[in-house]
Amino acid sequence: MNDKRINIVGCGITGCVLARAYAEKGCSVTVYDRREHIGGNLYDFTDEHGIRVHLYGPHIFHTNSDIVWNFVNEYGEWAPFSLVCGAVLDGVCVPTAFDFTTADTFFPKEKAEEIKKRLLVKYPNKKTATVLELLSCDDAVIREYAEFLYEKDYKPYTAKQWAVDPEKIDRSIFSRVPVRLGYKKAYFDDKYQAMPKDGYTHFIANLLAHQNISVVLKTNMTDKIRFINNKAVLHDGVEERIIYTGALDELFGYRFGRLPYRSLRFEWKYEDKDAFQDMPVVAYPQAEGFTRITEYKKLPVQQAQGTTYAVEYPLPCSAEDTENEPYYPVLTDDSKQAFEKYRALADSYDNLICCGRLADFKYYNIDQAIENALRQVRSE
Numbered sequence: 001m002n003d004k005r006i007n008i009v010g011c012g013i014t015g016c017v018l019a020r021a022y023a024e025k026g027c028s029v030t031v032y033d034r035r036e037h038i039g040g041n042l043y044d045f046t047d048e049h050g051i052r053v054h055l056y057g058p059h060i061f062h063t064n065s066d067i068v069w070n071f072v073n074e075y076g077e078w079a080p081f082s083l084v085c086g087a088v089l090d091g092v093c094v095p096t097a098f099d100f101t102t103a104d105t106f107f108p109k110e111k112a113e114e115i116k117k118r119l120l121v122k123y124p125n126k127k128t129a130t131v132l133e134l135l136s137c138d139d140a141v142i143r144e145y146a147e148f149l150y151e152k153d154y155k156p157y158t159a160k161q162w163a164v165d166p167e168k169i170d171r172s173i174f175s176r177v178p179v180r181l182g183y184k185k186a187y188f189d190d191k192y193q194a195m196p197k198d199g200y201t202h203f204i205a206n207l208l209a210h211q212n213i214s215v216v217l218k219t220n221m222t223d224k225i226r227f228i229n230n231k232a233v234l235h236d237g238v239e240e241r242i243i244y245t246g247a248l249d250e251l252f253g254y255r256f257g258r259l260p261y262r263s264l265r266f267e268w269k270y271e272d273k274d275a276f277q278d279m280p281v282v283a284y285p286q287a288e289g290f291t292r293i294t295e296y297k298k299l300p301v302q303q304a305q306g307t308t309y310a311v312e313y314p315l316p317c318s319a320e321d322t323e324n325e326p327y328y329p330v331l332t333d334d335s336k337q338a339f340e341k342y343r344a345l346a347d348s349y350d351n352l353i354c355c356g357r358l359a360d361f362k363y364y365n366i367d368q369a370i371e372n373a374l375r376q377v378r379s380e
């Protein structure tokens with residue numbers, strides 16, 4: 001097999017990090033994507049109002065990894081950016097992750113003081129807790145606070161986002177937005193939190209700018225890859241490596257059924273006013289149909305006339321909804337089992353490597369996707 005020729009399906013962050021790392025090792029790399037742009041879900045561009053927007057939803061870079069941070073800094077300038085999100089509960093916007101402001105806002109003064117005091121006593125060495133931890137706490141006052149958050153936010157938001165009974169969903173979903181045990185207006189706590197100064201698309205273009213890398217867009221590779229004996233074959237008679245960052249069910253013709261995902265529809269709006277909402281990303285758990293709104297001139301702050309924002313509507317993405325983009329894998333026992341069958345099949349082809357958020361059927365943050373890709377190259 002020609003180990004120096006590498007075909008990568010998918011021009012998202014996973015495919016691009018792999019492309020760069022193999023190119024640096026002297027391999028000749030071709031990256032394919034069916035979309036008409038580079039960057040996968042990180043793709044951003046400047047709209048007709050001069051505001052940089054993210055086509056596939058708001059992306060904020062955050063990591064605790066020095067390796068990942070040093071890596072991204074090789075390919076662009078990054079500006080510190082600490083995201084503050086909000087949630088509108090009963091018509092009032094409070095910062096998320098929920099800090100003590102929430103108790104102050106929604107409970108009478110004495111009760112709020114009691115909640116805060118008991119949280120600090122119960123969890124003296126912790127900065128955050130999950131809502132599930134608080135719901136099962138043996139302190140009734142803490143449980144009452146947790147039930148308020150669960151009923152007003154976590155439960156309706158989760159039901160809308162996942163369209164399944166919150167009781168049946170993977171418990172990790174409830175841990176993504178923690179409850180803060182103090183006052184701190186910040187969504188993430190990572191050591192590095194930043195946005196690329198010239199945008200993600202520019203950063204990705206820098207990653208791909210290497211003489212050993214070529215990029216082929218608007219090309220769906222699913223029909224082009226064939227499976228002969230224990231090899232995945234792209235070009236007849238040529239044995240070469242294929243790295244696939246797309247969905248495995250699609251690659252293998254859905255033979256073990258379709259892996260369930262949730263999708264999103266973005267309704268783009270522009271208004272000729274200075275600001276639409278208090279924070280760049282605000283969740284509306286009690287609103288009909290949509291989950292959150294991102295106002296892009298705040299992500300990071302951009303000087304522009306008017307404001308562009310996107311309203312997010314969760315959608316199904318299953319056999320009947322082939323048009324919808326797969327965004328979030330729906331992790332249930334059944335879907336995990338089906339995925340394992342696809343994974344075992346993929347592993348049976350010597351020259352096929354599968355990685356990335358779709359191929360691994362996992363939610364990855366950007367830094368995790370980068371870390372996995374770098375680990376893949378280092379492991380050889």
Ligand SMILES: Cc1cc2nc3c(=O)[nH]c(=O)nc-3n(C[C@H](O)[C@H](O)[C@H](O)COP(=O)(O)OP(=O)(O)OC[C@H]3O[C@@H](n4cnc5c(N)ncnc54)[C@H](O)[C@@H]3O)c2cc1C
Pocket residue numbers: 009010011012013014015032033034035039040041042056057058059060061062219220221222245246247264327328355356357358364365366367369
């Ligand atoms: C709404 C949303 C918001 C997010 N916000 C954040 C955030 O704030 N911070 C953060 O760290 N992470 C965030 N993420 C996660 C981030 O998007 C992922 O970490 C990242 O996209 C993973 O990159 P990837 O290359 O694995 O996948 P992708 O970006 O999806 O790239 C895969 C590429 O493969 C292509 N492809 C697939 N199949 C084929 C085929 N058969 N032929 C050709 N091309 C194919 C696709 O077109 C796509 O371009 C968010 C995710 C979502 C859904």
